[in-house]
Amino acid sequence: MQNLILASASPRRKELLQNLHLTFDISASDADESLGSFLSPAEAVMELASRKSLTVGAKHPDSFVIGSDTVVVHEGTILGKPKGVSEAESMLKRLSGNTHSVYTGVSIVSPEAETRFFEKTDVTFWGLSDAEIDAYIKSGEPFDKAGGYGIQGFGSFLVKEISGDYYTVVGLPVARTVRELKRAGFILPF
């Protein structure tokens, strides 16, 4: 019987994997998330996803482990989670009326090997008023999310258009992950 572990503390990633009706355990990784600035966004999210899955995989060598990492990129600058109100405000002002890219990297560790990939989705925001930004920050939603917003929640009112997999923005490109899991040898009931 194969065992699947999601190496994440993110409630969103848990929910996305639960949508597939799979049985899995959760083991949040304590991997170091600091990065040098020389990596491209795609390399950065794959590297961090990989640290998460490998840390957990080392403790569970017979399991399949999924790690994932998400960043927002605007004009070459990587935006992670805002550390406070003023950082959230400057991120949302920066994204207002513009198009940015959301990169999610995924690493799948199997008992034999590791596979990594990334997906990118472009998101265009409506122009936002100061009052809208203020109300959104007061909701508390920006603080545990890359780029300071969540497309799946209250933040849905910010978004004008997306191009790419919606689930890449939420934190796990589900369809590609299923395909890569199968390729890695994990047996799915579908």
Ligand SMILES: Cc1cn([C@H]2C[C@H](O)[C@@H](COP(=O)(O)OP(=O)(O)OP(=O)(O)O)O2)c(=O)[nH]c1=O
């Ligand atoms: C842009 C965007 C990000 N996010 C979230 C997804 C990720 O959880 C988070 C980015 O932080 P991550 O560091 O990728 O993940 P995490 O710390 O939440 O969880 P873990 O490392 O334990 O797996 O931002 C949304 O939920 N909605 C969005 O629209």
